[in-house]
Amino acid sequence: xxxxxxxxxxxxxxxxxxxxxxxxxxxxxxxxxxxxxxxxxxxxxxxxxxxxxxxxxxxxxxxxxxxxxxxxxxxxxxxxxxxxxxxxxxxxxxxxxxx
Amino acid sequence: xxxxxxxxxxxxxxxxxxxxxxxxxxxxxxxxxxxxxxxxxxxxxxxxxxxxxxxxxxxxxxxxxxxxxxxxxxxxxxxxxxxxxxxxxxxxxxxxxxxxxxxxxxxxxxxxxxxxxxxxxxxxxxxxxxxxxxxxxxxxxxxxxxxxxxxxxxxxxxxxxxxxxxxxxxxxxxxxxxxxxxxxxxxxxxxxxxxxxxxxxxxxxxxxxxxxxxxxxxxxxxxxxxxxxxxxxxxxxxxxxxxxxxxxxxxxxxxxxxxxxxxxxxxxxxxxxxxxxxxxxxxxxxx
Numbered sequence: 001x002x003x004x005x006x007x008x009x010x011x012x013x014x015x016x017x018x019x020x021x022x023x024x025x026x027x028x029x030x031x032x033x034x035x036x037x038x039x040x041x042x043x044x045x046x047x048x049x050x051x052x053x054x055x056x057x058x059x060x061x062x063x064x065x066x067x068x069x070x071x072x073x074x075x076x077x078x079x080x081x082x083x084x085x086x087x088x089x090x091x092x093x094x095x096x097x098x099x
Numbered sequence: 100x101x102x103x104x105x106x107x108x109x110x111x112x113x114x115x116x117x118x119x120x121x122x123x124x125x126x127x128x129x130x131x132x133x134x135x136x137x138x139x140x141x142x143x144x145x146x147x148x149x150x151x152x153x154x155x156x157x158x159x160x161x162x163x164x165x166x167x168x169x170x171x172x173x174x175x176x177x178x179x180x181x182x183x184x185x186x187x188x189x190x191x192x193x194x195x196x197x198x199x200x201x202x203x204x205x206x207x208x209x210x211x212x213x214x215x216x217x218x219x220x221x222x223x224x225x226x227x228x229x230x231x232x233x234x235x236x237x238x239x240x241x242x243x244x245x246x247x248x249x250x251x252x253x254x255x256x257x258x259x260x261x262x263x264x265x266x267x268x269x270x271x272x273x274x275x276x277x278x279x280x281x282x283x284x285x286x287x288x289x290x291x292x293x294x295x296x297x298x299x300x301x302x303x304x305x306x307x308x309x310x311x312x313x314x315x316x317x318x319x320x321x322x323x324x325x326x327x328x329x330x331x332x333x334x335x336x337x338x339x340x341x342x343x344x345x346x347x348x349x350x351x352x353x354x355x356x357x358x359x360x361x362x363x364x365x366x367x368x369x370x371x372x373x374x375x376x377x378x379x380x381x382x383x384x385x386x
Contacts, residue, residue: 045354
């Protein structure tokens with residue numbers, strides 16, 4: 001009996017540690033939005049970033065925070081790739097130039 | 100879907116890293132030399148397409164193969180842009196509410212001057228495209244500006260291009276550091292890879308002219324502005340330079356800029372300058 005209770009407790013705490021919360025989603029979404037805004041300053045936002053952000057918001061509004069967080073993380077990764085692209089292109093563009 | 104997206108992302112980062120590793124140290128002290136640029140630009144395309152005459156390049160995709168060229172000759176007999184030229188001509192002549200007309204805003208009453216645009220305006224300190232000049236003319240005369248992507252703007256520029264047909268592109272870069280900077284920014288924009296597909300304008304219009312993207316044949320970058328604005332069957336209407344650039348950006352899965360933003364005006368300046376001497380062929384018709 002004791003063991004059983006401990007198990008249930010363990011499962012419950014594990015559950016609360018892993019099931020996504022609204023707060024986690026909001027944080028992930030804010031991070032993605034910030035990265036995309038940075039890409040905007042570099043004049044290089046990507047369409048799929050916006051798509052993933054919209055999907056994150058939709059899932060978040062529907063209360064599906066697991067999906068919302070996954071989409072927000074995807075959006076953040078895409079935005080970071082676009083930032084990286086802009087920064088590296090500051091030098092790399094010259095390699096394409098017709099001279 | 101997710102998997103595919105991450106794959107593309109991975110592909111991009113791997114590519115970018117490889118490119119970084121290969122990148123030669125960029126010559127930071129490179130001098131801006133438009134004359135040398137234009138010479139090299141033309142030589143690149145003349146060498147790549149030795150059968151074409153210089154003036155052949157100004158018909159976009161139609162210059163790229165004989166079958167297409169035949170289509171072009173046929174199209175020119177009943178050109179689908181004719182209504183736009185007619186409409187533009189009427190609009191151009193019709194006085195604003197204050198009694199003035201477009202002619203009052205332009206040298207030579209606006210006739211036969213398209214080959215001089217974009218130009219660098221030293222008072223405004225920036226590149227002025229024909230589209231921007233038309234809207235500035237409207238606003239100076241108390242009229243609301245037109246949309247940059249279609250309709251009236253396409254008709255007005257179609258008419259003005261028509262009055263310049265055959266005239267050699269004649270873009271000036273005044274001896275003004277701001278003009279040179281705008282030119283250089285236009286060049287940088289042209290060669291900079293962007294969007295999830297990691298394409299620059301040059302990826303499509305320098306490295307792959309004549310190749311197909313979906314159903315379309317890519318135009319060569321040399322003389323690529325000379326035919327603007329264009330009628331496209333796919334659009335089922337006329338489109339301005341602004342509309343084309345927005346469409347091209349979207350094709351790289353990049354979010355397009357706003358028409359007539361600095362980058363777009365500057366890249367038009369660059370591409371028009373390197374085509375100096377090639378005839379205006381606009382308005383154009385495209386499949």
